[in-house]
Amino acid sequence: MGPKELVHASISTIVIFLYMFSHTNSIEVFPVVDGTYPPEAEGPAAESSGMDEPELSPGPPARVVDVDDYRESADAGDHTEAFLQAWKEACNSSDYPSVLLVPEGKTYLLMPVSFNGPCRATTITATIRGTLEAPSDRSVWLDRDLQEWITFDNIDHLRVLGGGTLNGNGHEWWINSCKTNKSMRCVTGPTALYFRRCTHLVVEGLQVRDSMQMHVVIAYSWRVLVSRLLVTAPGWSPNTDGIHVSNSREVLISGCIISTGDDCISIVTGSMFVRATGIFCGPGHGLSIGSLGANKSLAHVSDVLVEKATLVGTTNGVRIKTWQGGYGYAERITFQDISMHNVTNPVIIDQNYCDSKTPCHEQGSAVAINNIRYRNIRGTSSSKVAINFVCSNTVHCDGIVMQDVSLVGEGTYVSCSYMNARVVELGYNLPYCRAEM
Numbered sequence: 001m002g003p004k005e006l007v008h009a010s011i012s013t014i015v016i017f018l019y020m021f022s023h024t025n026s027i028e029v030f031p032v033v034d035g036t037y038p039p040e041a042e043g044p045a046a047e048s049s050g051m052d053e054p055e056l057s058p059g060p061p062a063r064v065v066d067v068d069d070y071r072e073s074a075d076a077g078d079h080t081e082a083f084l085q086a087w088k089e090a091c092n093s094s095d096y097p098s099v100l101l102v103p104e105g106k107t108y109l110l111m112p113v114s115f116n117g118p119c120r121a122t123t124i125t126a127t128i129r130g131t132l133e134a135p136s137d138r139s140v141w142l143d144r145d146l147q148e149w150i151t152f153d154n155i156d157h158l159r160v161l162g163g164g165t166l167n168g169n170g171h172e173w174w175i176n177s178c179k180t181n182k183s184m185r186c187v188t189g190p191t192a193l194y195f196r197r198c199t200h201l202v203v204e205g206l207q208v209r210d211s212m213q214m215h216v217v218i219a220y221s222w223r224v225l226v227s228r229l230l231v232t233a234p235g236w237s238p239n240t241d242g243i244h245v246s247n248s249r250e251v252l253i254s255g256c257i258i259s260t261g262d263d264c265i266s267i268v269t270g271s272m273f274v275r276a277t278g279i280f281c282g283p284g285h286g287l288s289i290g291s292l293g294a295n296k297s298l299a300h301v302s303d304v305l306v307e308k309a310t311l312v313g314t315t316n317g318v319r320i321k322t323w324q325g326g327y328g329y330a331e332r333i334t335f336q337d338i339s340m341h342n343v344t345n346p347v348i349i350d351q352n353y354c355d356s357k358t359p360c361h362e363q364g365s366a367v368a369i370n371n372i373r374y375r376n377i378r379g380t381s382s383s384k385v386a387i388n389f390v391c392s393n394t395v396h397c398d399g400i401v402m403q404d405v406s407l408v409g410e411g412t413y414v415s416c417s418y419m420n421a422r423v424v425e426l427g428y429n430l431p432y433c434r435a436e437m
């Protein structure tokens with residue numbers, strides 16, 4: 001699926017989409033770095049294109065399980081039991097493809113629920129056309145010590161699509177967060193849509209909004225396509241990351257619009273061969289690798305390509321953030337063809353990241369940061385330091401390449417600031433980072 005098709009994709013915010021791809025005319029098609037990223041034609045993208053109606057796929061007819069057929073087993077307001085019954089049927093009733101259908105035009109209240117595999121069905125398509133609502137009452141999670149709302153676990157060949165909406169109703173979480181109100185206790189809020197141990201996973205054409213904390217998490221998964229998601233929450237809502245990738249490989253995130261109160265995309269340890277393309281981000285904290293190495297942990301992230309993104313009014317543009325005291329590495333990461341509009345820290349590496357209530361002390365170890373490429377990044381910075389590499393005193397950042405990076409201030413000069421980083425400049429860069437240690 002190319003950017004042209006994405007433009008025609010069905011997410012409604014057409015104006016934003018036009019804005020988002022307005023710069024693509026002027027750029028060539030860049031080859032994938034080292035040829036190591038999963039080519040789209042072979043990934044799940046190829047399987048999914050033009051196949052929104054699984055009934056039309058060749059092979060045995062899919063068995064369609066409609067959640068409405070299980071409603072008598074549910075409470076009046078709560079549809080969780082009906083969904084679980086329907087899932088059981090879709091998952092294990094036959095060796096054929098199956099469809100779990102959530103009909104259009106209806107709203108379903110779901111308590112925290114986990115749809116688990118392994119399944120007998122060869123493929124499962126959850127077609128969500130209606131709206132799923134989370135309870136707004138926090139005690140539902142706090143009483144049971146749960147941290148997810150809707151989970152899919154241990155499933156091969158799962159597709160979740162259909163144009164419907166998942167509403168996390170997270171307001172109560174946001175106002176009671178220790179980030180919003182310093183006198184509150186810090187608790188981890190649930191993720192709205194969590195995928196754990198899924199392989200050959202497609203998540204496509206859904207709206208996920210107002211999550212309690214993170215919106216979509218991909219964890220311990222392999223061969224994943226996430227495309228055409230509209231992810232929204234207010235800019236002030238704390239920790240509401242858009243799409244979070246952890247311990248997963250061969251993940252393609254494509255054509256998503258993300259407006260939240262934290263990172264639009266965050267990619268953390270154990271992730272490799274991740275590509276994000278055609279992303280609109282703002283408001284939010286930008287496109288991030290990390291944070292990595294918290295609590296002296298081991299982190300490794302490699303072979304990431306973030307490209308064709310538009311960021312508007314975000315606090316960061318493209319960011320790598322690691323805590324002091326961690327170990328491991330973040331390497332072979334490329335950010336290219338990115339357009340920034342009034343972004344506070346357009347290009348930033350922060351190896352002294354600290355997001356805790358107590359200050360972080362200097363530590364002797366750090367997550368190493370190597371081979372980071374910035375290519376064709378343009379736009380405006382709302383702060384004076386448009387490029388900022390804050391690297392650790394003990395483990396310096398190495399192999400940072402800037403190529404055709406051009407950032408200007410909103411009416412002021414901007415600079416590149418760096419410490420403990422080796423920067424190589426190619427092409428025409430503004431501001432220029434003097435090449436020294």
Ligand SMILES: *[C@@H]1O[C@H](CO)[C@@H](O)[C@H](O)[C@H]1NC(C)=O
Nearest residue numbers: 087088091092116117118119
């Ligand atoms: C489906 O069957 C498998 C294998 O028998 C079993 O492990 C799994 O729990 C079943 N799943 C559901 C949702 O019933």
Ligand SMILES: *[C@@H]1O[C@H](CO)[C@@H](O)[C@H](O)[C@H]1NC(C)=O
Nearest residue numbers: 175176180181182183184185
């Ligand atoms: C913060 O929380 C405290 C304790 O629950 C509460 O009394 C106070 O009104 C809250 N402040 C705001 C600004 O919401």
Ligand SMILES: *[C@@H]1O[C@H](CO)[C@@H](O)[C@H](O)[C@H]1NC(C)=O
Nearest residue numbers: 291293294295296323355356
């Ligand atoms: C680090 O560990 C402490 C104590 O176990 C915990 O409270 C804190 O949330 C951890 N920090 C992170 C960022 O994981």
Ligand SMILES: *[C@@H]1O[C@H](CO)[C@@H](O)[C@H](O)[C@H]1NC(C)=O
Nearest residue numbers: 313314315342343344382410
């Ligand atoms: C740019 O961003 C800054 C801070 O994020 C904000 O105060 C300012 O209004 C923005 N300017 C424009 C032109 O949007």
